Amino acid sequence: MPRGITAKGLATRHRIVEHAAELVREHGTGGTALEDVRHAAGVSSSQLFHYFPEGKSELLLAVARRAGEQILLDQEPQLSALAEGGSWRAWAERVYAHYEAQGPNCDLSALTAQLGMGDPGIREVVSGMHTRWQAALAAGLRAHQSRGTARADTDPDRAAAALLATVQGGVLMMASTDSSAHLHAAVETWLDGMGITEDGD
Amino acid sequence: MPRGITAKGLATRHRIVEHAAELVREHGTGGTALEDVRHAAGVSSSQLFHYFPEGKSELLLAVARRAGEQILLDQEPQLSALAEGGSWRAWAERVYAHYEAQGPNCDLSALTAQLGMGDPGIREVVSGMHTRWQAALAAGLRAHQSRGTARADTDPDRAAAALLATVQGGVLMMASTDSSAHLHAAVETWLDGMGITEDGD
Missing domain, CATH: 1.10.10.60 (Homeodomain-like)
Incomplete structure (x- = not known):
């Protein structure tokens, strides 16, 4: 600029x-x-x-830069709150509501599709977005593990990487199914697997 | 024809x-x-x-039809074997090896990208592929639950839907990360969450 x-x-x-x-x-x-x-x-x-x-x-x-920022902003304040022990349920509901409202023509799909252009600047944007998103999820899991509100025997970085892939796969499937059922199933299964059963706080 | x-x-x-x-x-x-x-x-x-x-x-x-068939064939015989109590580890290794060999230019990405065309015939192909894939995963989970080699307290259909989204998200992320780390993390986290700890059989 x-x-x-x-x-x-x-x-x-x-x-x-x-x-x-x-x-x-x-x-x-x-x-x-x-x-x-x-x-x-x-x-x-x-x-x-x-x-x-x-x-x-x-x-x-x-x-792409705007989409990378927006994808994270659209999960706030619930995403950042996780690191302070904020509710996983509240974060999940925020994610469901956002993608159900946007439908398949969302920033996440648009940004992913732009990758096909092979532009190094765009790869950097996507990579930076992934890193920040995954770090926020890992910080949230660590906070809940230390509070005893999540299984303590999982590697939070690996579990956060899994959740990142899981959410993206669920959003991707909305485009072919016209439904958020897979997104819900994927995130709920992850929450179950992590032993997170809170009803919000 | x-x-x-x-x-x-x-x-x-x-x-x-x-x-x-x-x-x-x-x-x-x-x-x-x-x-x-x-x-x-x-x-x-x-x-x-x-x-x-x-x-x-x-x-x-x-x-698209060819890709829909191939995506399932590339997981065989391990995918179908799950319903007979076959190894989840063997299936996972088959999936990792396949996508690591193909890289981001795989049938799954190509088929998903074709969806953008909005062709109803292609949507039907993708939907049919999803249904068969998810059914095979659910049958596998049921078989392992009844054998006591997977957690019995999860809904196998929901868990299979989650795994389907998870694998697709992991493959999608290979395109931006040039690595199968998220695919591994996602599938391994699912296996852990399902209480599947076998080393193959």
């Missing part, structure tokens, strides 16, 4: 990225042209060029 | 589908043109038209 950008400029750039993200969620990266983004955001070609001088690849990277 | 097709004709059709599947795994459906398939399979335009008169959509459906 250019230095010395104004508040109004930031708002315009933000609007462009938000509209681009929506188009990418609906039509994929291949089905999203700069011209569509320009129309949706109501900006001129020169404005679009001002904020994204390198064109579509730069805009898509911004969309 | 036309009636009265000869053995040679079947072999030609099979060759076309195999080459198309390979191209789709590598380049996606969008990056695979009929002309590429024709060249790879070494057939003429009229041969391609003879076997796939409706063109690319018909060929892609055949590729």
Whole structure:
């Protein structure tokens, strides 16, 4: 982003990225042209060029960064609360509600699909998102293990890696089944396996 | 497929589908043109038209059907053996070895990505594959529960749904991590949660 950008400029750039993200969620990266983004955001070609001088690849990277942040934000405050002994049930319900509301055209699917482009910047975004998500889940499991509200004999890092894959698989399956049944089954089975039986706190 | 097709004709059709599947795994459906398939399979335009008169959509459906079968075949004979009390460890090792050898350009990823096309025939193929896979996993869990080699207090259908999502999430994550660590973590965590600790039989 250019230095010395104004508040109004930031708002315009933000609007462009938000509209681009929506188009990418609906039509994929291949089905999203700069011209569509320009129309949706109501900006001129020169404005679009001002904020994204390198064109579509730069805009898509911004969309990916936004999605990476949003995927974590959409689990808050319940995700961060886990490390303080917050409720796994509350986190799970937040995740179910979010993906049930968004349907298959979600940031997570869009970001994963963008990986197919093989752009190293996008791989870095996905990798950073995974690392932060998994670390938050592992911290949550450690907190519950030390409080005696989760099985103590599991490796929290491995279990967190498992849950990360599990949630993504459940979301992926929503696209083919039009149902969150697999997401629920996957997360509930993980909670059971971890000996987490709380009803929230 | 036309009636009265000869053995040679079947072999030609099979060759076309195999080459198309390979191209789709590598380049996606969008990056695979009929002309590429024709060249790879070494057939003429009229041969391609003879076997796939409706063109690319018909060929892609055949590729999806092939992938749906192959995803299950690649887990055999260990997947079917589960229902007879066969080893979960052996099945897991088969799955790890297969996806580690194939890398991210596998039939499962290709088939999932094809879903984005919104073709009802392809959704049906994916749905059928899921149903059969999940049923085999549930039958395996039931067999082990009745033999006392798995926790008896879990719903086998829900647990099988969870494992199905888990494996797919683990395979999905191979594309961004270049590693099967999440697939291993996810399946091993499921096995632990189910109280399956056998070393194979």
